[in-house]
Amino acid sequence: MGARSTRDSDARSGRAAEQASYRAAGAAGRDSAGNRIRPGRRSSSVRYALLAILALQGSPLDEYRKSDFAPKKGKVDDAWKKRILLEFELVRAGKPELLRPALKDPSKEVRAFAAGALGILGDQASAAPLAELAKADPDAMVRIMALQGLGWLRAGPEAVEAARSDSNRDVVFMAGVADLHLKDPKDHAAVVREAYTAPLRLEELASARVGAPAPDFSALDSTGAPFQLSSVLKKEIVVLTFQIADW
Amino acid sequence: MAQLRQRKAELDGAGAVVVDVLPMDLVRAATFKRTRAGPFATLSDPAGRACATYGVARQLVVHNEWVNSPSVFVIDRKGVITYAHVGSSFGDRPSAEKVVEEVKKAAR
DSSP: OHHHHHHHHHHHHHHHHHHHHHHHTTTTSBOTTSOBOOTTSSOHHHHHHHHHHHHHHOOHHHHHHHSOOOOOTTOOOTHHHHHHHHHHHHHHHTOHHHHGGGGGOSOHHHHHHHHHHHHHTTOGGGHHHHHHHHHHOSOHHHHHHHHHHHHHHTOOHHHHHHHTTOSSHHHHHHHHHHHHHHHOOSOHHHHHHHHTSSOOOGGGTTOOOTTSBOOOOEEEETTSOEEEGGGTBTTBEEEEEEOSOOO | OHHHHHTHHHHHHTTEEEEEEESSOHHHHHHHIIIIITTSEEEEOTTOHHHHHTTOTTOEEETTEEEOOOEEEEEOTTSBEEEEEEOSSTTOOOOHHHHHHHHHHHHO
16 A cells, blocks of 8 residues: 555646646747746736646647557557557657656556667666566566666666566566667667657558558668668569567 | 468468568567567568558567567569458467468469
8 A cells, every 4th residue: 555655646646747837848838839937927817827728739758548458359559550659759759768767657658668679779777667667567568678778778787687577478578678788888778769859650550552552661671780671672572571569 | 380381482482571670679680580580681670660550569468568469471473462360369379381372372
């Protein structure tokens, strides 16, 4: 009970900190005409109206929190499009200060996403909170992403070692992945950040169609060398297999 | 994957290359290449951009991770997609026989 209340309280304060961070970042600093809003120079009713509009609009993290995470049995819906677009937006914003409070969010999906994103952003200030999540978060999805985040930060060797004895075998697997990162001198977080450089647009999503030209894309091969799909198209028949994961 | 590896000679004979795309970083892609992909090319798509373009990204939670739908696309020598299967669950994937059959169709 005590631990739960503390967590809920932390989550509420985390949410407040996030909203405060957005205000500090200027997300709420101008009205629709682009004029700077000066607190104290408007009537309280106008201020309340502005706050209500902001609450409705929400931050990208609020939107992410509201997305429909529940996997549909035997059916994939379009919720993934919103999720990945928001993930691109939040990573590309490059503001770890907006994501740190989300490590205490009541939503496990938000905590998991924030844990990975802070690793991608190379936020060393998040190393200790990520180590704590890797050890103690009640949800395996969060412990996994905290380990992934620690791997990208190349931090928290004690937490990674402790996770090798986790009761969940998926967490144990990710502890092995994080350990590979700890031993690898390459900055893989920088490589992942590079993959987020260009914005992702809605019209790009699910644009592959039978009977239509295959959409080109670039990626890295397993040695880190650049690969462009168009370099093999029209020379060979290509079988593209999208692997579910690597386990 | 293991089944498709066993049909590599037939795929080679039809002039097909297999490219595996993983929604993971290079550390995980390199391990996958070493332990699972064998002779096939393995690509790392850590942000999921290619996976999203092909409509397969972030669709399932399996083993406590958001992962791709298991999916296969066959692209002919004109660069046109001739076959697509986007799985709706972990086990919803075409057999190696089906993939080889579609490759042979694309080769005609």
